[in-house]
Amino acid sequence: MSNIPAELRYAASHEWIKVEGSTGTVGISDHAQSELSDVVYVELPKVGAKVTAGSVVATIESVKAASDIYSPASGEITEVNAELTKKPELVNQDPYGAAWLFKIALCAPDELQKLQDAAAYKAAIGE
Amino acid sequence: MSDTASLQKTALHGVHQKLGARLVEFGGWHMPVQYTGIVDEHKAVRESAGVFDISHMGEFYISGTGAHAFLNGLLTNDAGKLAVGQGQYTLMLNDNAGVIDDLILYRLRDVEFLLVVNAAKIAEDRAWIQQRLPAGVTFEDRSAATGALALQGPRSLQIARALLGAGWPMPEHNQITAYSWNCQPVFAARTGYTGEDGVEFFFPAEIAEAFFAALLEAGKPLGLKPTGLGARDTLRLEACLPLNGNDLSPKRTPLEAGLGAFVSLTKAEDFPGKDVLLKQKAGGVNEKLVAFRLTQGGPPPRAHYALFLGETRVGEVTSGAPSPTLGCGIGLAYVEIEFAEPGTKLELEVRGARVPVEVVKKPFYKRAK
Numbered sequence: 001m002s003n004i005p006a007e008l009r010y011a012a013s014h015e016w017i018k019v020e021g022s023t024g025t026v027g028i029s030d031h032a033q034s035e036l037s038d039v040v041y042v043e044l045p046k047v048g049a050k051v052t053a054g055s056v057v058a059t060i061e062s063v064k065a066a067s068d069i070y071s072p073a074s075g076e077i078t079e080v081n082a083e084l085t086k087k088p089e090l091v092n093q094d095p096y097g098a099a100w101l102f103k104i105a106l107c108a109p110d111e112l113q114k115l116q117d118a119a120a121y122k123a124a125i126g127e
Numbered sequence: 128m129s130d131t132a133s134l135q136k137t138a139l140h141g142v143h144q145k146l147g148a149r150l151v152e153f154g155g156w157h158m159p160v161q162y163t164g165i166v167d168e169h170k171a172v173r174e175s176a177g178v179f180d181i182s183h184m185g186e187f188y189i190s191g192t193g194a195h196a197f198l199n200g201l202l203t204n205d206a207g208k209l210a211v212g213q214g215q216y217t218l219m220l221n222d223n224a225g226v227i228d229d230l231i232l233y234r235l236r237d238v239e240f241l242l243v244v245n246a247a248k249i250a251e252d253r254a255w256i257q258q259r260l261p262a263g264v265t266f267e268d269r270s271a272a273t274g275a276l277a278l279q280g281p282r283s284l285q286i287a288r289a290l291l292g293a294g295w296p297m298p299e300h301n302q303i304t305a306y307s308w309n310c311q312p313v314f315a316a317r318t319g320y321t322g323e324d325g326v327e328f329f330f331p332a333e334i335a336e337a338f339f340a341a342l343l344e345a346g347k348p349l350g351l352k353p354t355g356l357g358a359r360d361t362l363r364l365e366a367c368l369p370l371n372g373n374d375l376s377p378k379r380t381p382l383e384a385g386l387g388a389f390v391s392l393t394k395a396e397d398f399p400g401k402d403v404l405l406k407q408k409a410g411g412v413n414e415k416l417v418a419f420r421l422t423q424g425g426p427p428p429r430a431h432y433a434l435f436l437g438e439t440r441v442g443e444v445t446s447g448a449p450s451p452t453l454g455c456g457i458g459l460a461y462v463e464i465e466f467a468e469p470g471t472k473l474e475l476e477v478r479g480a481r482v483p484v485e486v487v488k489k490p491f492y493k494r495a496k
Contacts, residue, residue: 037149038166040449041426043478059478061426063165063449064357 154247176280177354224400322366
């Protein structure tokens with residue numbers, strides 16, 4: 001059983017987003033980090049990049065493979081978690097806290113309704 | 128997740144699930160990629176011991192008075208060098224000297240040989256061999272009836288001794304010995320695919336569960352862990368042992384792969400591809416499989432990434448991973464021969480960006496003897 005905080009929303013591709021005002025903070029779920037295991041490298045988006053929901057914005061590499069990370073929302077990247085470049089293992093250790101990936105200024109907050117709540121995500125990953 | 132119902136399963140499939148392994152498709156088989164984690168299992172093999180289920184691999188028996196000559200006309204290495212009880216790494220080539228499979232050939236008796244082949248190649252190898260089988264030589268594919276485990280790591284021999292007892296004839300490097308465990312025949316070969324000392328066991332599939340459980344129990348006080356294909360891949364890559372399908376292919380010759388030591392061009396028998404290899408040896412190869420590492424950090428190399436010198440593409444990665452032992456990305460790549468010397472600085476292209484790498488001497492990791 002993985003940890004699925006109730007206050008977050010989840011993409012089918014296993015990213016979570018926390019919304020505060022017009023800013024979203026994005027990371028990957030506990031289930032996703034467990035599936036990846038042993039994260040060794042994180043490639044983050046550029047601050048200022050304008051992205052649409054569902055586009056590839058980052059890459060997380062485990063020992064085995066490189067995995068694309070999709071933005072769950074449209075907007076402009078305002079901040080990235082540079083700490084992950086030095087400590088990629090944080091993704092495994094604290095996926096909802098220290099291992100947030102980037103912050104995004106939301107330009108279409110309504111689209112977040114399309115994301116799953118914790119219960120729907122829990123069902124989607126078969127837990 | 129792909130549909131796993133159609134995948135082949137070893138006799139230990141249920142045991143892996145009980146042990147909490149993550150199972151993935153590999154060469155048509157549903158196999159454990161990891162139990163606790165790839166890095167953790169990698170370190171267990173380097174520091175104490177790990178045991179891999181290799182029951183998916185194929186076991187062929189070839190016997191008869193003509194077996195030795197037949198094998199010398201089929202495989203690249205010189206089977207004539209094999210005393211009874213010895214094994215050798217060897218290759219089976221197509222007529223263009225491309226690699227069909229790489230395998231271990233053991234001489235069990237004067238006129239009986241065991242071939243251990245790659246899981247994904249069992250059907251293709253069997254067809255290739257059977258088409259060429261002369262009168263007086265018998266071929267038997269016992270892959271489905273055979274279970275196999277690879278016990279690898281510095282404490283392997285101690286664990287094998289604890290399991291099999293004082294009477295077990297411990298094989299020397301590359302040797303194979305026959306013994307009995309609970310009245311069942313067990314072959315033990317001092318071979319492996321990790322760069323560590325170790326023993327590979329072959330036994331009837333019916334005893335797989337009991338033998339695996341007994342081995343884990345015997346190894347528990349010595350830190351033995353079940354280990355999966357994920358760690359097997361990083362371990363073999365550090366030791367620069369090629370993986371067929373990645374580093375070897377029907378389009379690459381053993382000379383290009385740097386495996387000339389396992390090719391006898393002087394033995395009497397002709398084998399498929401020999402004429403091509405003789406020409407290649409005389410003229411030199413255009414491309415060669417080299418080892419390289421990242422020099423300034425960055426994302427790990429992966430198969431099919433390109434290597435550049437300035438704007439010129441000079442090679443392609445065939446295997447790559449972050450090395451748990453070296454702490455940096457490592458890989459194997461075919462590069463044009465003028466860039467194959469250790470010390471050559473190249474650039475790896477990763478998602479449109481360039482990462483500096485250096486060609487290094489093989490292997491990345493060599494155990495202390």
